[in-house]
Amino acid sequence: MRKELEKYFRANRLPHIWCPGCGHGIITGALMRAIDNLKLDKKNICIVSGIGCSSRAPGYLDFYTLHTTHGRGLAFATGIKFAKPDLKVIVVTGDGDCTAIGGNHFIHACRRNIDITTIVFNNNIYGMTSGQYSPMTPKGAYATTAPYGNIDRNFDLCKLADAAGATYVARSTVYHVPQLIKLMEKAIDHKGFSMVEVADICPTYFGRKNKLGSPVKMMEVLRDSAISIKAAEKLSKEELVGKIITGEFHNEIAPEYTEEYEKTIEKAQGGC
Amino acid sequence: MNNRVALTGNEAVAQAMKQINPDVVAAYPITPQTEIVQFFSNFVNNGQVDTEFVAVESEHSAMSAAVGAASAGARTMTATSSQGLALMFEVVYIASAMRLPIVFPVANRALSGPINIHCDHSDAMGLTNSGVIQLFSENAQEAYDNMIQAVRIAEHPDVLLPVMVNLDGFITSHALDILEVLDDETVKNFVGIYNPEEFLLDVKNPISMGNLDMYDFYFEHRRQQVAAMEAAKKVIEDVGKEFEKVSGRPYGLIETYKLDDADMAVVLLNSAAGSAKGVVDELRAKGMKVGVLKPRAFRPFPFEEISTALKGVKAVAVLDRAETFSTLGGPMFADVRAALYDLKNDIKVINYVYGLGGRDLRLEDVEQVFNELDEIVKSGKTDKVVNYLGLRE
Numbered sequence: 001m002r003k004e005l006e007k008y009f010r011a012n013r014l015p016h017i018w019c020p021g022c023g024h025g026i027i028t029g030a031l032m033r034a035i036d037n038l039k040l041d042k043k044n045i046c047i048v049s050g051i052g053c054s055s056r057a058p059g060y061l062d063f064y065t066l067h068t069t070h071g072r073g074l075a076f077a078t079g080i081k082f083a084k085p086d087l088k089v090i091v092v093t094g095d096g097d098c099t100a101i102g103g104n105h106f107i108h109a110c111r112r113n114i115d116i117t118t119i120v121f122n123n124n125i126y127g128m129t130s131g132q133y134s135p136m137t138p139k140g141a142y143a144t145t146a147p148y149g150n151i152d153r154n155f156d157l158c159k160l161a162d163a164a165g166a167t168y169v170a171r172s173t174v175y176h177v178p179q180l181i182k183l184m185e186k187a188i189d190h191k192g193f194s195m196v197e198v199a200d201i202c203p204t205y206f207g208r209k210n211k212l213g214s215p216v217k218m219m220e221v222l223r224d225s226a227i228s229i230k231a232a233e234k235l236s237k238e239e240l241v242g243k244i245i246t247g248e249f250h251n252e253i254a255p256e257y258t259e260e261y262e263k264t265i266e267k268a269q270g271g272c
Numbered sequence: 273m274n275n276r277v278a279l280t281g282n283e284a285v286a287q288a289m290k291q292i293n294p295d296v297v298a299a300y301p302i303t304p305q306t307e308i309v310q311f312f313s314n315f316v317n318n319g320q321v322d323t324e325f326v327a328v329e330s331e332h333s334a335m336s337a338a339v340g341a342a343s344a345g346a347r348t349m350t351a352t353s354s355q356g357l358a359l360m361f362e363v364v365y366i367a368s369a370m371r372l373p374i375v376f377p378v379a380n381r382a383l384s385g386p387i388n389i390h391c392d393h394s395d396a397m398g399l400t401n402s403g404v405i406q407l408f409s410e411n412a413q414e415a416y417d418n419m420i421q422a423v424r425i426a427e428h429p430d431v432l433l434p435v436m437v438n439l440d441g442f443i444t445s446h447a448l449d450i451l452e453v454l455d456d457e458t459v460k461n462f463v464g465i466y467n468p469e470e471f472l473l474d475v476k477n478p479i480s481m482g483n484l485d486m487y488d489f490y491f492e493h494r495r496q497q498v499a500a501m502e503a504a505k506k507v508i509e510d511v512g513k514e515f516e517k518v519s520g521r522p523y524g525l526i527e528t529y530k531l532d533d534a535d536m537a538v539v540l541l542n543s544a545a546g547s548a549k550g551v552v553d554e555l556r557a558k559g560m561k562v563g564v565l566k567p568r569a570f571r572p573f574p575f576e577e578i579s580t581a582l583k584g585v586k587a588v589a590v591l592d593r594a595e596t597f598s599t600l601g602g603p604m605f606a607d608v609r610a611a612l613y614d615l616k617n618d619i620k621v622i623n624y625v626y627g628l629g630g631r632d633l634r635l636e637d638v639e640q641v642f643n644e645l646d647e648i649v650k651s652g653k654t655d656k657v658v659n660y661l662g663l664r665e
Contacts, residue, residue: 051355051387067387069355070302071330100329101300129301130310132327144310145327147317 001029008032008042010062017056019127021203021215023174027121028057030177030198031090034184045088048077050102053128053202054094054121071102074109077116085258088188089115095122095136099155103135110164113192114257119184120157120195123202131205142209161195162250168194169250174201175222176246183248192256199226199244275453281444284412284451285351285377285437286311288419290321291459294375295346295466298326298337302356303389304441305379309351331356335363335374342372343481345471347423349374353441354381357395361402367434368403368497370482373426373466374434377419380542380593381441382629390630391441393541396570397594397603403497405435405504406571408541412449415439417521418568420454423463424511430503440543442630458518501572508569525574527566528581530556534563536645537582539608540591541567544626544633548591551638562642570604575611582612587620587645591661593627601625601658620648626661637661 001009009032018024035045045063049055051070058065064087068076073091081089098106098120109116125143126132133143133150136157140149161169168190172180180198187194201207201218212218222244229247232240279287285308289297297316299309309325316325324341328334334350342348352360357378367374383394396406407422409415415437422435439445454462470479485493505525512523529549531537538548545566555562565581567574582588590609592602600606601623609621624641627633641661648654 069384070359103329126301129303129306132301132306132310135329145313147314 005029005032005036008035008062010060013060016060018053019204021201021207021218022053022127023123023198023200023202024054024057024121026174026177027054027119027180027198027200028060028092030180031092031119031184032061033181034188037181038185038188040088040188044086045090046077046080046084047090047092048073048080049092050094050097051128052094052097052126053123054092055097057092071097071100072105073097074102074105074116074118078109078114081114081116081258082261085115085262089117090188091116091118093118093120094127095120095124096126096134099135099157107160107164110161110166110193110195112257113165113167113254115192116194117187117190118193118195119187120197121200122157122197123200123206125202125206125209127202127205131209141206144205144209157195157197158249165193166195166250167192167252167254170195170248171197171199171244172246173199173222173226173244175219176226179246186248186251190251192254199246275455276450277453278448278450279412280307280446280448281412281415281439282307282379282446283311284416284449284453285419285439286315287453288416288459289349290315291454291456292347292420292423292463293321293460294323294349296324296326296338296341296348298328298334298341298348298350300328300331300334300352300356302331302353304381304445305351305353305356305377307445308377308379331359332363335360335367338374338376339363339367339370339372342367342374343370343471344473345468347427347466348372349376351377351379353379354383354389354395358383358398361399364399364402364404364434366482369493371432371497371500372434373423373432375419375422375426375437376434377415377437377439379441379445380438388629389441391443391593392628392630393438393593394595394628396436396438397596399436400571400603403433403501404571405431405433405501405508405569407435407437407569408567409437409439409444410543410545410566411444411451412439412447413451413521415444416451416453417515417519417523420459420462421511421515421523425504425507427466428507428511429469431500431507433497433500433504438542443543452519454519462515462518504572505569505574523568524577525567525569526577526581527568529564529566531563531565531581531585533561534584535561535586535649536588536642537563537565537585538589538591538638538641539565539567539578539604541570541593541604544591544593547633547635548638551635551642555639555642560642560646567604573607573611575607578608578611579615582619583615583617585619586649587622588612589622589624589641589645591624591626591641593625595625595628605658620654622648622654622656623658624661625658631662633662
């Protein structure tokens with residue numbers, strides 16, 4: 001780690017609990033680099049999490065941090081943003097936390113276009129409770145609760161966020177770190193609800209259950225299966241199977257929720 | 273034919289579920305319960321049970337799916353811990369009010385916050401007023417036995433209430449223990465076939481469930497739940513006696529240990545009772561007349577049995593692994609003290625809150641409690657009613 005990044009970490013809380021080969025450290029590192037590149041004052045940032053492996057990240061980060069309940073990071077964060085609209089509020093969450101137990105909060109945060117940045121650590125599985133399938137486990141993949149292959153269809157989270165009303169939607173992977181940092185910077189800088197889905201690796205559970213080999217091997221798969229939105233447009237549905245489409249899916253400026261709320265207050269109190 | 277095996281508490285519960293072979297299990301992973309449904313899902317996948325296993329997206333959905341399945345007439349189970357139970361809260365009340373005999377093990381764990389994954393009884397104690405029957409288990413054997421009996425208790429026509437089977441998170445759920453399991457046929461015959469009287473999928477007799485129930489009948493229906501809880505006391509005892517016939521292990525509403533001639537007693541739930549029994553043996557060897565009372569049922573609360581069991585003692589300490597924030601100690605303390613009130617015989621009753629968030633209860637702690645009771649008996653004075661055991665202050 002670069003010396004100048006040390007100030008973002010609670011050194012006395014390290015080492016972290018993540019397994020060897022886990023991608024969560026890369027995402028956390030990328031987030032700190034994005035914040036550093038944007039030259040933001042860490043006193044103006046609040047990082048919120050729910051429950052799960054990814055949600056342990058704020059414990060290691062020297063910001064205002066709030067570790068909450070399973071799936072509710074966005075609900076708590078909404079309260080923070082309302083109370084302190086000037087704060088940069090960042091939610092770190094996992095695929096189970098965000099799309100299963102917290103799915104409802106996610107779609108409504110998107111819909112309202114509240115100015116919160118959500119980073120989804122998508123390792124396709126519940127890691128902390130030892131490998132149950134999540135709504136992001138690909139159909140056919142194996143998990144401790146799907147020993148004969150998962151029959152559920154998985155969410156395309158970027159499509160979901162876009163359809164639900166998020167105004168910044170992007171995806172990258174833990175292999176494509178420079179791109180990931182860039183997308184995180186844009187997401188944090190964005191006014192409105194922004195979501196960056198990060199294709200992550202869980203060698204301990206997803207990797208083992210699906211016989212994907214070493215963490216290095218899993219990283220190589222990310223490298224080889226990621227394609228840009230532009231390249232993906234030229235491929236047929238069949239050719240896109242197994243591909244991870246990366247890049248910026250949606251970026252628009254739309255009325256932000258806490259600002260609209262303030263306007264309503266002014267109006268109700270007799271302003272114009 | 274009995275079989276001695278080494279299983280963890282979670283494995284023992286899953287084993288009981290396998291032998292019960294429920295129609296539907298709906299669950300969501302949460303530490304330290306996850307293994308129960310994990311092991312059980314293997315039985316489903318290996319074709320060892322006929323159960324429909326539903327992996328849902330939250331505990332709220334797990335209990336909701338269980339209510340749906342039970343309403344449809346299925347023998348239904350779920351399992352959870354801590355925050356998961358807290359998230360089920362809304363639906364647990366509905367399950368008991370709809371009189372659905374859902375059986376669900378709970379590996380007891382502290383509630384947030386601060387976030388903590390270790391054992392205490394805050395989760396179960398949060399649902400003491402929900403209308404569910406609560407059984408507690410000292411070890412893997414009792415967790416296994418309670419699961420099997422819970423089905424009969426829940427489904428008894430005089431009861432028809434959900435039954436929560438508690439076992440201590442990690443201490444019991446994850447520790448390897450030696451227990452006797454019954455053979456499949458014995459369990460199958462013991463639990464019998466579930467024939468609900470009224471259920472949604474009975475197409476010849478369509479009914480409506482979960483209806484709006486205003487000031488005209490809500491109160492009466494609530495009173496009926498109380499009547500079911502009252503009836504449950506006898507049913508728990510009867511099922512316990514019947515279970516003894518097939519297992520050789522007696523079960524009632526409470527268990528007493530060396531209490532008959534005791535001057536001093538501790539009252540505690542779950543695994544801590546095992547520690548207390550060990551300390552009682554040591555102190556008895558030194559000539560102290562001490563004993564243990566372990567409620568097996570906490571809801572319904574065995575008021576009469578407890579006052580009868582304790583009427584001869586001079587001083588009692590109730591050990592609670594949960595807080596009420598009433599500022600008068602833990603939840604069991606209030607109930608035990610109320611049970612003793614009508615005896616009017618000046619038993620000194622004190623409370624110790626212990627083991628919150630997984631803080632270990634050491635044998636020395638239990639010994640300290642008995643020594644303090646001894647002081648109270650000798651001096652006839654109680655200095656502090658509510659105490660905190662093993663706490664840094």
